[in-house]
Amino acid sequence: NAGVTQTPKFRILKIGQSMTLQCAQDMNHNYMYWYRQDPGMGLKLIYYSVGAGITDKGEVPNGYNVSRSTTEDFPLRLELAAPSQTSVYFCASSYDSNWNTGELFFGEGSRLTVL
Template sequence: NAGVTQTPKFRILKIGQSMTLQCAQDMNHNYMYWYRQDPGMGLKLIYYSVGAGITDKGEVPNGYNVSRSTTEDFPLRLELAAPSQTSVYFCASSRTRQDLTGELFFGEGSRLTVL
């Protein structure tokens, strides 16, 4: 049972480059999320999805895009990378709304550095 799988684990980008962080879950969860984690700041929600074909912005969506073509996959696209996007990115999923049960299942994270 893999849970939530993120790739890549590490990546270094140059300013202006683009990339996609991949996320897949095998728990048949409808809800999926992308968070970024910066030191001392907790986690901030970038985008989330309540099911295939439905996505919505979180607290810090600027500079990112997402898509949800299947229940399993929720890729995060970074366009024109900037140093402010240097962070650790976490994908998560939940069976129900995260604010109702708080039970999120997280991937192990993708550490991105933009130079």
């Protein structure tokens, strides 16, 4: 199993450009998440999904959109990129039977720079 796969690993955007960060998992997990990590700030939840067709906002959703058309894929869309969106983005997944522990499985991250 590949686990959680994120693409691209690195990307430089100009202000105002748009892009999609891809995330796929092959563990048949129902729950998927997007977090961003800024230096010294820990991980902040952007959006999450509890299953195909269902998404909801996290702590910092502004400037982002998501969709969940399949169990496996959870892309994150950045519209009109701004320097404040420079960050490392992590996609994660969990199976709902993990609710007892809350364990998440993370991808390797996508480093985005907006200039």
